[in-house]
Amino acid sequence: MLDxxxxxxxxxxxxxxxxxxxxxxxxxxxxxxxxxxxxxxxPKDFPNDDALYRAKGAKDILDNVxxxxxxxxxxxxxxxxxxxxxxxxxxxxxxxxxxxxxxxLKKTLESSNAKICFVFGREISGLSNEELQxxxxxxxxPTDEDFSSINLxxxxxxxxxxxxxxxxSIDSTQEIKDETPTFQDNEYLIDHFDKVMRQxxxxxxxxxxxxxxxxxxxxxxxxxxxLETGILRGFLAKIEQILNKKN
Amino acid sequence: MLDxxxxxxxxxxxxxxxxxxxxxxxxxxxxxxxxxxxxxxxPKDFPNDDALYRAKGAKDILDNVxxxxxxxxxxxxxxxxxxxxxxxxxxxxxxxxxxxxxxxLKKTLESSNAKICFVFGREISGLSNEELQxxxxxxxxPTDEDFSSINLxxxxxxxxxxxxxxxxSIDSTQEIKDETPTFQDNEYLIDHFDKVMRQxxxxxxxxxxxxxxxxxxxxxxxxxxxLETGILRGFLAKIEQILNKKN
Numbered sequence: 001m002l003d004x005x006x007x008x009x010x011x012x013x014x015x016x017x018x019x020x021x022x023x024x025x026x027x028x029x030x031x032x033x034x035x036x037x038x039x040x041x042x043p044k045d046f047p048n049d050d051a052l053y054r055a056k057g058a059k060d061i062l063d064n065v066x067x068x069x070x071x072x073x074x075x076x077x078x079x080x081x082x083x084x085x086x087x088x089x090x091x092x093x094x095x096x097x098x099x100x101x102x103x104x105l106k107k108t109l110e111s112s113n114a115k116i117c118f119v120f121g122r123e124i125s126g127l128s129n130e131e132l133q134x135x136x137x138x139x140x141x142p143t144d145e146d147f148s149s150i151n152l153x154x155x156x157x158x159x160x161x162x163x164x165x166x167x168x169s170i171d172s173t174q175e176i177k178d179e180t181p182t183f184q185d186n187e188y189l190i191d192h193f194d195k196v197m198r199q200x201x202x203x204x205x206x207x208x209x210x211x212x213x214x215x216x217x218x219x220x221x222x223x224x225x226x227l228e229t230g231i232l233r234g235f236l237a238k239i240e241q242i243l244n245k246k247n
Numbered sequence: 248m249l250d251x252x253x254x255x256x257x258x259x260x261x262x263x264x265x266x267x268x269x270x271x272x273x274x275x276x277x278x279x280x281x282x283x284x285x286x287x288x289x290p291k292d293f294p295n296d297d298a299l300y301r302a303k304g305a306k307d308i309l310d311n312v313x314x315x316x317x318x319x320x321x322x323x324x325x326x327x328x329x330x331x332x333x334x335x336x337x338x339x340x341x342x343x344x345x346x347x348x349x350x351x352l353k354k355t356l357e358s359s360n361a362k363i364c365f366v367f368g369r370e371i372s373g374l375s376n377e378e379l380q381x382x383x384x385x386x387x388x389p390t391d392e393d394f395s396s397i398n399l400x401x402x403x404x405x406x407x408x409x410x411x412x413x414x415x416s417i418d419s420t421q422e423i424k425d426e427t428p429t430f431q432d433n434e435y436l437i438d439h440f441d442k443v444m445r446q447x448x449x450x451x452x453x454x455x456x457x458x459x460x461x462x463x464x465x466x467x468x469x470x471x472x473x474l475e476t477g478i479l480r481g482f483l484a485k486i487e488q489i490l491n492k493k494n
Contacts, residue, residue, distance in 0.1 A: 029401055034391035057394055099412055142411065144281035147304055150404075154276055157401040158408050164389065165346055200485050214478055222469045231461055238447050239486060 006167060009114045011037040012156060013074055015131060016122045018044045024054030025153035027061035033160040039066045039074045071119065071131050078117045080108045083127050083135030084155060095138045098158060102166040104137065109170070118159055123152050189229055190216050192236045199243055253414055256361045258284040259403060260321055262378060263369045265291045271301030272400035274308035280407035286313045286321045301400075318378050319430075322364060326427040327355045327470075330366045330374050330382035331402060341468045342385045345405060349413040351384065356417065358427040365406055370399050380460065381430070383467045428476050436476055437463050439483045446490055 012030050017023055023046055027038055038061050040046060046067070055062050068074050075081055082096070096104060108114050119135060121127035132138060141150060141158055150158070193215050197203055203211060224232065259277050264270055270293055274285055285308050287293060293314070302309050315321050322328055329343075343351060355361050366382060368374035379385060388397060388405055397405070428436075440462050444450055450458060471479065 025398060025401070028398060031394045032390045032397050032401075034394075054398075056398075057396065098408075141408070142415065143279045144411075147278045147281075149304065150279050151272060151275060151301075151303075154272070154279075154401060154404040157397075157404055161345075161388070161405050161408075164391075168389065197482065200482075200489055202482055202485050211478055214475060218469065218471065218475050218478075222465065224465065228461060228465050231458055231465075235444065235447075235449055238449050242447055242490070 006109065007034050007036060009109065009116055010035050010163065011039060011074065011078075011115065011117045012160070013039045013041065013071070013117055013119045014043070014152070014156075015041045015071055015119060015127060016044065017046075017152060018123050019152075020045045020048035020051040021054045022123065022152045023048075023065075024051035024056075024058075024062065026156045027051075027055040027058040027065075029153050029157040030160045031058040031061050032157075033164040035160055035163070036061060036064070038062075038064075039068060041068050041071050041074070043067065071134060075117055075119075075134060077113075078115045079111060079113060080104070080116045080137075081119065081135045082117065082137050082139045083119045083132050084121065084159070085126060085132060085138045085140060093132065093138045094136070095140055098139060098141050098162045101139070101162055102169070105163075105166055106170060118156075120152060120156060185226075185229055186219055186224075189224070189232060190219050192233055193219075196236050196239055199240065253356065254281050254283065256356065256363055257282050257410065258286060258321065258325075258362065258364045259407070260286045260288065260318070260364055260366045261290070261399070261403075262288045262318055262366060262374060263291065264293075264399060265370050266399075267292045267295035267298040268301045269370065269399045270295075270312075271298035271303075271305075271309065273403045274298075274302040274305040274312075276400050276404040277407045278305040278308050279404075280411040282407055282410070283308060283311070285309075285311075286315060288315050288318050288321070290314065318366065318381060322366075322381060322430045324360070325362045325364045325430045326358055326360060327351070327363045327384075328366065328382045328430060329364065329384050329386045330379050331368065331406070332374060332379055332385040332387060340379065340385045340464055341383070342387055345386060345388050345409045348386070348409055349416070352410075352413055353417060355427065360426050360429070362429075365403075367399060367403060380463055380467075383470060426473055428471060428473055432473075432476055433466055433471075436471070436480060437466050439480055440466075443483050443486055446487065 012026065012035065014023065014026060017040065023040065023043060030036070030038060047062070051062060052059065066074065105116070108116060118139070119127065119131065121131070139159070141155060143150060194212055197211070259273065259282065261270065261273060264287065270287065270290060277283070277285060294309070298309060299306065313321065352363070355363060366374065366378070368378070386406070388402060390397060441459055444458070
């Protein structure tokens, strides 16, 4: 479960987005993963009806969007900044792939004033070198080498998904499952199949041991629940009943 | 590195998508992660300019889209089927979260005729119960509990991203094993159980639909190999033969 106060430590920042639809789709994407803070730097067109339409049930995120003139303002009190980058830059920067986020985050989240920013660049040209150099890490979403340009809101969706997975695993509790049949229940079921297979001379057709072993492996792998065990044993019992009546 | 022949074993299927823009965005999303096969079941409006615009550089994916009248057609030769589901159903189905895909995939990819399908439902209402029951697994993208409705192409983006991460981590020198029964083979097995259960009046005892659905779910979860399918169908055939002789 994602702790609400933990979520509030994260902020998504779009730099100069051109398409208002992408702003709306981004609002929906982060809310889907339990995040709330969205900031815009010099959006071309916002507020806008298309943003509202694409946001669907995430109107509240748009209502609370903060708009800035430059990237350094929202970053002022940030304690950890990631900038997304598709291209390889002339000056290599500490880079993490989306799947390596966990270790970096864990350390930062322990801090009482943690504010973790994810900065996404323009649809066409991404982030400038100056903007990228404001970031602690560059973050790279692994894509197909021949087609690496991800839609802006889709990139946000991937990052926010990975973040949620990481945060959920930091504070995870074991899921409680339904009652499972015991070893003994499964043995009864295997024996029941064996008994009926004998009765109908099924083993005559093939190597008998082979078939029983296969059935055992099948039941073991299946791990039937209580109800399924009931159906299978009921089915076998009904067949037995009919066979016995006829003899 | 993602082996090209491995990528071709995957197919993304959208059932009755309403917005052509979502089809284009889906084409781009899968191509970003190195996948190529996209199928549509009864799209409301396709081909369409909006699909083309949103696809950007993924026009080739749209050019090769296959369009079907019903979901069972593209699934016919599938060996593993995942259906996305946000809702909890009356009959719980084997469910994996997006982060648990790896283990299931690994086993299937070993098969020489592997065809792995990911089925995505309608924008508003998702997949029907009948469609969901054609799937081996339901797949759930963990979202915020209070806002779980993900945009269609964003859901595809998450799944295709996770798949690429899993495939990148799987050793490409994996051994190719025996053939896996297809969707159609499993349907024959389910029907065979149904036929025998009818013949012995097994359904009288309980809610008939419930039992058949449970058996369907059991077979889907079991994913029997060719030999196991042979044993089970041989067992059923032998019972039929005895019953017919007595009448």
